[in-house]
Each structure stands twice: as C-alpha cells, then as structure tokens.
Amino acid sequence: MTPADAPAQEWQVSQWFNTPAPLSLGALRGRVVMAVAFQMLCPGCVSQALPQAQRVREAFREEDVAVIGLHTVFEHHDAMAPTSLKAFLHEYRIGLPVGVDEPDATCAIPHTMAAYQMRGTPTLLLYDRQGRLRRHMFGHVSDMQLGADVMALVGSQGDSRFRAETAGACTAEGCA
Amino acid sequence: MTPADAPAQEWQVSQWFNTPAPLSLGALRGRVVMAVAFQMLCPGCVSQALPQAQRVREAFREEDVAVIGLHTVFEHHDAMAPTSLKAFLHEYRIGLPVGVDEPDATCAIPHTMAAYQMRGTPTLLLYDRQGRLRRHMFGHVSDMQLGADVMALVGSQGDSRFRAETAGACTAEGCA
Amino acid sequence: MTPADAPAQEWQVSQWFNTPAPLSLGALRGRVVMAVAFQMLCPGCVSQALPQAQRVREAFREEDVAVIGLHTVFEHHDAMAPTSLKAFLHEYRIGLPVGVDEPDATCAIPHTMAAYQMRGTPTLLLYDRQGRLRRHMFGHVSDMQLGADVMALVGSQGDSRFRAETAGACTAEGCA
Amino acid sequence: MTPADAPAQEWQVSQWFNTPAPLSLGALRGRVVMAVAFQMLCPGCVSQALPQAQRVREAFREEDVAVIGLHTVFEHHDAMAPTSLKAFLHEYRIGLPVGVDEPDATCAIPHTMAAYQMRGTPTLLLYDRQGRLRRHMFGHVSDMQLGADVMALVGSQGDSRFRAETAGACTAEGCA
Numbered sequence: 295m296t297p298a299d300a301p302a303q304e305w306q307v308s309q310w311f312n313t314p315a316p317l318s319l320g321a322l323r324g325r326v327v328m329a330v331a332f333q334m335l336c337p338g339c340v341s342q343a344l345p346q347a348q349r350v351r352e353a354f355r356e357e358d359v360a361v362i363g364l365h366t367v368f369e370h371h372d373a374m375a376p377t378s379l380k381a382f383l384h385e386y387r388i389g390l391p392v393g394v395d396e397p398d399a400t401c402a403i404p405h406t407m408a409a410y411q412m413r414g415t416p417t418l419l420l421y422d423r424q425g426r427l428r429r430h431m432f433g434h435v436s437d438m439q440l441g442a443d444v445m446a447l448v449g450s451q452g453d454s455r456f457r458a459e460t461a462g463a464c465t466a467e468g469c470a
Numbered sequence: 471m472t473p474a475d476a477p478a479q480e481w482q483v484s485q486w487f488n489t490p491a492p493l494s495l496g497a498l499r500g501r502v503v504m505a506v507a508f509q510m511l512c513p514g515c516v517s518q519a520l521p522q523a524q525r526v527r528e529a530f531r532e533e534d535v536a537v538i539g540l541h542t543v544f545e546h547h548d549a550m551a552p553t554s555l556k557a558f559l560h561e562y563r564i565g566l567p568v569g570v571d572e573p574d575a576t577c578a579i580p581h582t583m584a585a586y587q588m589r590g591t592p593t594l595l596l597y598d599r600q601g602r603l604r605r606h607m608f609g610h611v612s613d614m615q616l617g618a619d620v621m622a623l624v625g626s627q628g629d630s631r632f633r634a635e636t637a638g639a640c641t642a643e644g645c646a
Numbered sequence: 647m648t649p650a651d652a653p654a655q656e657w658q659v660s661q662w663f664n665t666p667a668p669l670s671l672g673a674l675r676g677r678v679v680m681a682v683a684f685q686m687l688c689p690g691c692v693s694q695a696l697p698q699a700q701r702v703r704e705a706f707r708e709e710d711v712a713v714i715g716l717h718t719v720f721e722h723h724d725a726m727a728p729t730s731l732k733a734f735l736h737e738y739r740i741g742l743p744v745g746v747d748e749p750d751a752t753c754a755i756p757h758t759m760a761a762y763q764m765r766g767t768p769t770l771l772l773y774d775r776q777g778r779l780r781r782h783m784f785g786h787v788s789d790m791q792l793g794a795d796v797m798a799l800v801g802s803q804g805d806s807r808f809r810a811e812t813a814g815a816c817t818a819e820g821c822a
Numbered sequence: 823m824t825p826a827d828a829p830a831q832e833w834q835v836s837q838w839f840n841t842p843a844p845l846s847l848g849a850l851r852g853r854v855v856m857a858v859a860f861q862m863l864c865p866g867c868v869s870q871a872l873p874q875a876q877r878v879r880e881a882f883r884e885e886d887v888a889v890i891g892l893h894t895v896f897e898h899h900d901a902m903a904p905t906s907l908k909a910f911l912h913e914y915r916i917g918l919p920v921g922v923d924e925p926d927a928t929c930a931i932p933h934t935m936a937a938y939q940m941r942g943t944p945t946l947l948l949y950d951r952q953g954r955l956r957r958h959m960f961g962h963v964s965d966m967q968l969g970a971d972v973m974a975l976v977g978s979q980g981d982s983r984f985r986a987e988t989a990g991a992c993t994a995e996g997c998a
Contacts, residue, residue, distance in 0.1 A: 333640060335909055335910055335913045335914075336638070336639070336640040336645060336913065337638040337640075337645055337913060337914055338636070338637060338638025338639040338640070338645070338646070339638075339639075339640075340868070341638060341869070342637075342638060349612070349614050350614065353612065353614045353615050353618060354618070368642065369640070369642065369909075370906075370909035370912075370913070372905055372906075373905055373906035373908070373909035373910070374906075374909070377900055377901055378898075378900075378901035378902075378906060380901070381863055381897075381898035381901035381902070382863055382901070384898075385816065385821050385863045385864065385865060385898070386863075386865055387821070402642075413641055414639055414640050414641030414642070415639065415640050416639060431634050432634060432636065432639065433634035433635050433636035433637075433639050434634065434635055434636075434639070435634055435635070436525070436529065436613065436617075437612065437613035437614040437617065438525050438526065438529045438613040438614065438616060438617035439529050439617060440614060440617065441612075441613065441614035441615060441616070441617030441618040441621070442529060442530070442617040442618060442620065442621035442624075443621070444618065445617070445618035445619070445621040445622050446621050446624075446626070448618075448622075449626075450622070450625075458607050458608060458609035458610065458611055459609050459610055459611070460514070460608065460609035460610075461514060461518075461609075462512070462513040462514025462515075462517060462518060463512070463514040463515075463590055463591065463592060463608065463609045463610070464509060464512040464513075464514070464515075464545070464590050464591050464737065465589055465590030466544065466545065466578075466590070469512060469513055469514070469737050469739070470514070511733055511734055511737045511738075512737065513737060513738055516692070517693070545733075546730075546733035546736075546737070548729055548730075549729055549730035549732070549733035549734070550730075550733070553724055553725055554722075554724075554725035554726075554730060556725070557687055557721075557722035557725035557726070558687055558725070560722075561687045561688065561689060561722070561992065561997050562687075562689055563997070640913065645913055645915070685992060688990070688991070688992040688997060689990040689992075689997055690988070690989060690990025690991040690992070690997070690998070691990075691991075691992075693990060694989075694990060701964070701966050702966065705964065705966045705967050705970060706970070720994065721992070721994065754994075765993055766991055766992050766993030766994070767991065767992050768991060783986050784986060784988065784991065785986035785987050785988035785989075785991050786986065786987055786988075786991070787986055787987070788877070788881065788965065788969075789964065789965040789966040789969065790877050790878065790881045790965040790966065790968060790969035791881050791969060792966060792969065793964075793965065793966035793967060793968070793969030793970040793973070794881060794882070794969040794970060794972065794973035794976075795973070796970065797969070797970035797971070797973040797974050798973050798976075798978070800970075801978075802974070802977075810959050810960060810961035810962060810963055811961050811962055811963070812866070812960065812961035812962075813866060813870075813961075814864070814865040814866025814867075814869060814870060815864070815866040815867075815942055815943065815944060815960065815961050815962070816861060816864040816865075816866070816867075816897070816942050816943050817941055817942030818896065818897065818930075818942070821864060821865055821866070822866070
C-alpha cells in the first residue's frame with residue numbers, strides 16, 4: 295500500500311465497458327472517485343452495492359464525483375468471463391464504466407484486488423480529489439453514511455442534488 | 471422569514487418530550503440542527519421522516535448534529551393532543567426530543583408552522599452551526615442526499631460514523 | 647371459548663366505521679371472514695397487519711371473503727378514543743369496515759378481546775363459511791401462508807384474482 | 823398445447839442440478855407442481871421469481887407441492903451455459919432442483935420454452951395433482967395470490983405451514 299498522503303496505486307484493467315476510453319485514477323484527478331469492486335455473481339454486489347453506486351452517481355454532480363466499477367473475479371472464473379459480464383451489464387442496465395481487473399495467470403486473485411489486499415466483494419474504494427485513498431471497505435454501508443462521506447471529500451466547492459418526494463406527506467388538502 | 475445570513479426564528483413550543491429541559495435554536499448554536507416537523511397521524515411522517523431522523527442521529531456524532539422533532543398539528547387537533555403524542559412516542563420508541571408547536575387559539579395552523587410558512591408535514595429544516603436556516607423542504611429526500619447535505623454543514627471538523635455490513639458479500643470462503 | 651364445531655362468539659362492538667350498518671358474524675355467514683384486531687398506535691398493526699388485510703381484500707372476491715378490523719384498545723385509552731380512530735382511518739385511507747371493541751368499565755381489556763382471550767395486537771381471526779373460528783393468531787404470518795389459508799376456507803367454489811406484473815421480466819425485446 | 827383435461831407436455835431437459843435423479847411431470851404425479859422458467863441473468867427472475875419459489879417451498883409440505891426451476895435460456899447463450907448456471911446456483915444458495923431446458927441447435931428458443939409458447943422469463947407454470955397445466959403466466963404475481971392458487975390445487979387433504987411473527991406487535995408488556 296502507498297503512504298496515506300501519496301496518490302493511490304493505479305487500477306490494472308484488461309478491458310473497459312461503458313466508457314469510450316480507458317479510465318485511470320490519474321486521469322480522474324480533481325474529482326472525488328468512488329470505485330466498487332464487485333463480481334457479477336455476488337448476491338450482495340447485485341442487490342446492494344451496484345444499485346447504491348448508481349444512487350451515488352445520481353446524487354452528486356458528475357464534475358464532482360466519478361463512480362466506476364471494477365470486476366474483480368476471484369472465483370468461478372469461467373462463469374464470469376468478460377462475455378458474461380457484458381451480458382450482465384446489459385440485462386441489469388448498469389451504465390457505470392466498468393473495468394475488468396486484470397487476471398493473474400498464476401493466481402485466482404486478479405492484480406488490482408491483490409495490490410489493494412481486498413478481502414472479497416463488494417469492496418468500496420473512495421479517493422479524494424488528489425487521488426489519495428480515503429476509504430477502503432469490505433461490505434457495504436448505509437446510503438446516509440456513504441452520502442456523508444462522499445460529501446466530506448467533495449467539500450464546499452461541490453453540491454448535492456436535492457430532490458424532495460411527497461408520497462405520504464400531508465397538507466391541508468389531505469395526505470398524498 | 472429572516473434574512474439568509476441571520477439566525478433563523480426560534481421555535482415556539484408549548485411542551486417538550488424526551489428532553490430534560492426545553493431546547494432552542496439559540497441553545498444549540500455551534501451544532502448543525504435538523505428539525506423534522508411532523509404529525510403523529512401523517513403516514514409519510516411515520517413511515518419515512520421519523521425513521522430517517524433517527525438514522526441521521528445514528529450516523530453523526532451528537533456534538534456535531536442535533537436532531538429534534540416538532541409536532542406541528544394543523545388538522546384533527548383532538549386526535550393529536552399531547553396526551554396522544556406521548557402514547558405515540560412511547561409505542562413507536564421514538565427517542566428524539568420532540569416539541570409541541572404552540573397551538574394558535576384562532577387558527578388551525580400552529581405558531582412555528584405559520585412563522586416558517588410550512589406547506590404541510592413532513593417538513594425538514596436544516597440549520598448550520600450559526601443557527602441559519604439552510605434547507606426548508608416539504609416531503610422527504612433520499613438518505614444519500616440528506617447524509618450529503620448534513621455533512622456539507624458539519625464540515626471538515628466533523629466525522630460520520632462508518633460501519634460496514636457484509637450480508638451477501640463474498641470472500642474466498644463463500645458468500646455471507 | 648366455544649366448541650370447535652359451533653359458530654364462534656359474536657363480536658361486541660360499540661361503534662362501526664366504514665360500513666352503512668353494523669356487521670356481525672351471523673350476518674356474514676356464508677362467506678369466509680377475516681378479522682384483524684388492532685390498535686391504531688401499535689406499530690406492527692399499522693405497518694404490517696392493516697396493509698395485509700387490505701391485500702386480502704383485493705386478492706379475493708367480496709362474495710367469498712369479508713375482511714374487517716376490530717379496534718381492541720387495551721392501553722393508552724385516551725389516546726385511541728373513537729375520535730382519534732376516525733382521524734387515523736381517514737389519514738391512512740383505510741377503507742375496511744372497523745368496529746370498536748366495546749370497552750369494559752372495570753378493566754383495561756375490552757369485551758371481545760377478553761372473550762377471545764387475545765394476547766395483544768395484531769391478532770388475526772379467520773372464520774369459515776359456517777362462522778366457525780379456524781385460526782386465532784397473535785402477530786402476523788406471511789402473505790403466502792395467509793393467502794393459502796384463506797383459500798383453503800374459500801374452497802373450490804371460490805377463486806382468487808390472478809394478476810401478473812412484469813417488472814424486471816425479460817422477453818426477446820429485452821428486460822422490462 | 824395439450825387439451826385442458828390431459829396431462830401437460832413433459833419438460834425437455836438436458837441436465838439437472840440439485841437433484842439426485844432427473845425429474846419429470848410423470849414422476850411427480852400426485853403432487854401439485856410449480857415450475858419457474860427463468861434465466862440467471864434476468865433481473866426479475868433473480869430478485870422476484872426465484873426467492874418466491876423458495877417461499878412456496880417453505881410454505882407447503884413437500885408431499886403436497888413440488889417446486890422446480892427450468893433454465894430457459896433464449897438470449898446471451900454463451901453467458902448462461904450450464905457451467906455459469908452452476909456457479910449462480912451456488913453463489914445464490916438456490917437449493918431448488920433446476921433443469922436446463924434443452925437447447926435447439928437451429929433456434930435461440932430452447933425446446934420446452936418453445937413447446938409451451940412462453941413469452942419470456944420468468945414464466946410460472948402450475949400443475950395440479952393429475953399433471954394438468956392449470957396456470958401459465960409470464961411475469962410474477964403477489965405472494966398472496968400465489969399462495970391462494972397453490973392451495974386451491976392442494977385441496978383439503980393438504981395443509982400450509984402457519985408460522986406467526988410478532989415484530990412490532992403489542993401486548994400489555996409493550997410493543998416488540
């Protein structure tokens with residue numbers, strides 16, 4: 295791992311989906327970056343982490359926060375090859391840029407997953423505008439905690455998108 | 471309404487629950503304050519706004535963020551008197567400090583609700599550490615947006631409580 | 647309690663809401679009857695049992711299954727008087743016929759609740775077409791179990807309303 | 823399609839998972855049978871139909887109701903081969919017997935899916951104890967409707983498993 299005040303290690307990606315050009319931490323410098331390491335057959339990734347990543351993307355401005363996925367396959371490799379991932383992203387309508395963590399010829403753990411010493415999937419990585427790793431977490435957190443944490447990194451120059459819903463709310467005319 | 475850079479108007483409360491002493495914006499100066507105006511028989515308040523207020527309370531440190539409820543009864547007054555509110559808070563295990571918005575002898579709308587020109591319930595009020603009103607919103611927002619907004623007011627001297635859950639997550643030993 | 651093969655005891659109700667005339671087990675003979683004993687300030691009643699009762703009402707034909715509520719207040723009596731109940735039914739848009747279980751002048755437990763020896767709220771009572779009590783249950787069951795149980799009493803002369811939803815379903819044109 | 827009073831067509835399955843021996847409608851005669859046609863990359867199948875199938879399995883006795891899955895792959899064939907299905911069933915802990923609908927060498931639609939003229943996935947098939955097809959439905963229904971429908975076929979010789987939960991329920995000691 296790199297020192298806390300240095301930019302974090304780059305992702306090692308063999309193939310990208312949903313982006314016109316490869317992405318890198320370096321190229322995203324200046325924005326907060328949230329990366330979700332996932333596997334397409336990991337139940338908690340599909341039901342929790344990926345939908346949450348899409349909510350982060352909707353809650354913040356694109357110029358403030360970049361959200362990407364990393365497909366870190368460490369088991370059932372033949373069931374989660376890039377061709378399967380492509381079908382998964384299409385069927386689940388996942389529009390996030392997703393990079394395939396580079397497989398290791400001699401080990402089940404792919405390169406980025408190993409370099410970051412991830413315990414499993416999903417793993418959340420949060421980087422500040424200087425590309426420094428500020429959160430590294432296995433599992434998932436609540437939307438409120440994540441919204442707060444991302445905002446702490448976005449800082450005062452950013453803003454969230456505030457939209458109210460009124461289902462069940464009451465006015466003098468009755469309850470919606 | 472007061473000017474944007476002046477402290478907001480004080481709440482007018484006839485009775486408090488769940489607090490040893492009456493609360494006021496003035497006394498909470500120095501902390502971010504979130505107030506939820508609700509009615510105990512408003513479905514959206516019970517199912518959404520009050521549970522969300524409790525989640526805000528859990529996600530931030532008490533010295534950074536104060537969360538209170540305001541019982542702003544503007545309809546069915548005899549069904550939502552303080553004695554009913556007390557039973558409601560007990561049965562729903564709501565531990566937030568709750569103030570009863572002072573009834574107006576000549577109008578259905580209680581004093582604080584009128585002074586703040588609220589449209590109905592739930593209404594969310596967010597104040598910064600200087601007691602200035604920064605959000606005034608009818609209905610409810612997502613947890614992620616609210617977490618981000620509260621954090622923007624808490625600022626860099628604060629911190630959120632980050633707790634991961636791992637249900638459905640996968641490691642080399644299998645999926646939880 | 648009455649013998650298993652005899653019609654069950656009548657409800658003792660002091661006041662009805664949402665029905666043009668008082669209801670009774672006797673008058674509903676010929677239909678399966680589901681009664682939900684609830685309190686308007688009981689969280690599990692509001693979030694689970696009453697919405698489920700409305701779903702039973704929608705899933706079966708009215709000529710096969712009658713669904714009613716019994717407001718069995720055994721605590722916080724002054725907070726759950728009929729005037730409060732009326733406001734509650736209005737705000738929560740509960741259209742079920744609801745009877746107020748007759749209060750006992752000398753005991754916190756109202757008459758029907760005592761006669762049926764209910765443990766608390768919610769309590770589910772299921773009667774067959776002959777007015778015999780077939781289920782008596784504190785708490786709540788899953789929708790699937792309840793649907794099955796009601797259908798077992800409705801029998802072959804009845805039918806459920808079968809409506810499919812296709813959110814997330816896939817055809818050759820893609821996933822909805 | 824076969825006449826309504828004749829046993830339905832057999833499934834055409836190239837491979838079974840989660841069962842010691844191949845299954846057939848004929849061999850299951852005497853029990854109600856529910857078959858769910860699904861694809862492992864169909865979002866509505868994963869989030870709705872398969873969990874519901876597991877709930878049917880838990881709600882009824884095994885001697886009354888058999889629940890099976892049919893993997894009817896009609897798109898992205900290389901991403902949903904049996905080896906991928908095996909990994910999916912393992913990661914999602916799906917214990918239902920699952921048959922792979924026999925692929926057609928000249929058509930994207932597999933044999934059973936074509937023979938039953940299914941529109942897509944999920945498709946629910948319900949058979950009575952005599953092996954006759956009684957429901958054929960694309961999409962999904964509510965648990966209550968499905969519980970009722972299965973029970974209507976199980977008939978009076980069967981029984982559901984009735985289990986109460988008491989979260990949020992109230993007794994004289996307070997609300998759980």
